[in-house]
Amino acid sequence: MRMYDIINKKKHGEHFTKEEIQFWVEGYNRGQIPDYQVSALLMAICFQGMNEEETLALTLAMRDSGEVLDLSKITGIKVDKHSTGGVGDKTSLVLTPMIAALGIPVAKMSGRGLGHTGGTIDKLECFPGFTTELSEAQFYENVNQIKMAIMSQTANLAPADQKLYALRDVTATVDQISLIAASIMSKKLAANADAIVLDVKTGNGAFMKSEEDAFALAREMVRIGQNAGKQISAVITDMDQPLGAAVGNSLEVKEAILALNGLGPKDFMEVVYGLGTELVLAAGKAEHPEAAKELLRGTIQSKSALHKFAEFVKAQGGNMDLVYQPELLPVGRIQLQVLNTEVGYVSRILAEEIGLASLVLGGGRITKESKIDLSVGVLLNKKRGDRVQPGETLATVFANDMEKAKEAYGRVVRAYQFQDEPMVEIPMIKGIVR
Numbered sequence: 001m002r003m004y005d006i007i008n009k010k011k012h013g014e015h016f017t018k019e020e021i022q023f024w025v026e027g028y029n030r031g032q033i034p035d036y037q038v039s040a041l042l043m044a045i046c047f048q049g050m051n052e053e054e055t056l057a058l059t060l061a062m063r064d065s066g067e068v069l070d071l072s073k074i075t076g077i078k079v080d081k082h083s084t085g086g087v088g089d090k091t092s093l094v095l096t097p098m099i100a101a102l103g104i105p106v107a108k109m110s111g112r113g114l115g116h117t118g119g120t121i122d123k124l125e126c127f128p129g130f131t132t133e134l135s136e137a138q139f140y141e142n143v144n145q146i147k148m149a150i151m152s153q154t155a156n157l158a159p160a161d162q163k164l165y166a167l168r169d170v171t172a173t174v175d176q177i178s179l180i181a182a183s184i185m186s187k188k189l190a191a192n193a194d195a196i197v198l199d200v201k202t203g204n205g206a207f208m209k210s211e212e213d214a215f216a217l218a219r220e221m222v223r224i225g226q227n228a229g230k231q232i233s234a235v236i237t238d239m240d241q242p243l244g245a246a247v248g249n250s251l252e253v254k255e256a257i258l259a260l261n262g263l264g265p266k267d268f269m270e271v272v273y274g275l276g277t278e279l280v281l282a283a284g285k286a287e288h289p290e291a292a293k294e295l296l297r298g299t300i301q302s303k304s305a306l307h308k309f310a311e312f313v314k315a316q317g318g319n320m321d322l323v324y325q326p327e328l329l330p331v332g333r334i335q336l337q338v339l340n341t342e343v344g345y346v347s348r349i350l351a352e353e354i355g356l357a358s359l360v361l362g363g364g365r366i367t368k369e370s371k372i373d374l375s376v377g378v379l380l381n382k383k384r385g386d387r388v389q390p391g392e393t394l395a396t397v398f399a400n401d402m403e404k405a406k407e408a409y410g411r412v413v414r415a416y417q418f419q420d421e422p423m424v425e426i427p428m429i430k431g432i433v434r
């Protein structure tokens with residue numbers, strides 16, 4: 001087989017065989033095929049696309065380029081949840097302890113944030129001592145004992161995807177739906193839970209700006225999961241404004257703790273319950289969505305999810321006292337209030353601008369190596385649909401550097417849009433693909 005012929009084939013819109021896909025994925029992973037040939041191939045895929053069989057073969061080849069976890073050491077139906085990335089998305093912090101509190105084992109691999117979206121691991125590191133660098137044995141033991149563990153993605157999990165993603169990032173070939181679906185699913189399949197729920201975000205702050213693209217991505221991922229023998233569903237959720245009020249690591253952790261105490265923002269809880277329902281149904285703990293929701297509500301009312309979260313923080317080395325005293329979490333020294341000058345209703349809050357505001361404050365990572373400031377971010381005092389009067393606070397910027405605070409302030413001002421008429425409430429859940 002020659003790489004030249006494979007590139008040429010795709011250039012002319014033909015389909016790869018499974019063997020051809022294995023050839024170039026394995027060859028690239030082993031360093032036997034150069035970047036320039038794979039770059040040309042990726043660009044050809046962007047123009048010509050891939051069919052269902054090709055996308056599945058690519059996913060499985062990337063999954064098999066490294067280790068596939070053996071979760072058979074954990075008893076029960078293991079569940080995993082994945083988000084395509086959003087601004088203010090602290091869903092995992094609340095949802096995973098709710099699910100674990102119901103006795104459903106959550107074996108989750110997470111990543112760090114990059115760009116304007118945050119990552120679960122960074123947020124959890126707000127608890128001094130917390131680590132996601134667990135050995136596999138520790139990971140299995142924690143899930144068996146307390147029903148949840150979150151581990152950082154190891155270098156040996158779908159390494160071909162890691163190499164290809166880095167190449168796509170610099171060759172303008174990230175935004176092709178089959179490539180995204182295969183990339184995400186290769187890691188989920190290597191993490192190997194029995195049931196997977198995907199949160200596919202759509203809107204200004206998301207990868208998928210249009211609902212049409214979000215549904216297309218969701219359908220491709222669900223198809224891959226089903227073909228690989230997984231129980232899988234995807235929930236398409238709104239990311240046209242940040243989720244909840246808090247954006248920035250410690251601010252989001254505080255909001256998550258409020259949510260575990262029954263005080264979560266409405267939009268955020270709608271997403272938590274939407275995803276949670278899918279997980280509870282997949283684990284066979286309830287027969288229909290209402291019953292699943294009822295079980296989930298019970299974990300908040302009884303505080304069992306809050307206590308589970310504290311137990312989890314402790315099991316992974318963190319200071320669990322902060323779960324009960326979130327006021328001790330770090331906050332930026334400088335607090336700037338963004339004051340409103342309009343009369344009307346908030347019609348939109350560009351999530352990407354708010355994510356970028358948090359990034360310039362130091363709350364996010366520009367490169368993989370950046371060190372982040374956990375204490376900075378933006379708290380939204382007004383959300384979509386809220387009526388506003390001049391002089392009211394729209395949002396508060398938390399910073400440790402005045403220059404950065406001013407830049408973030410400008411971004412927050414640009415993010416808010418208004419209209420004269422009251423808004424019709426926009427549902428957070430746009431649809432479910434099963």
Ligand code: URA
Nearest residue numbers: 165179180181183184
């Ligand atoms: N996230 C991934 O893991 N892969 C992609 O291709 C895009 C988003």
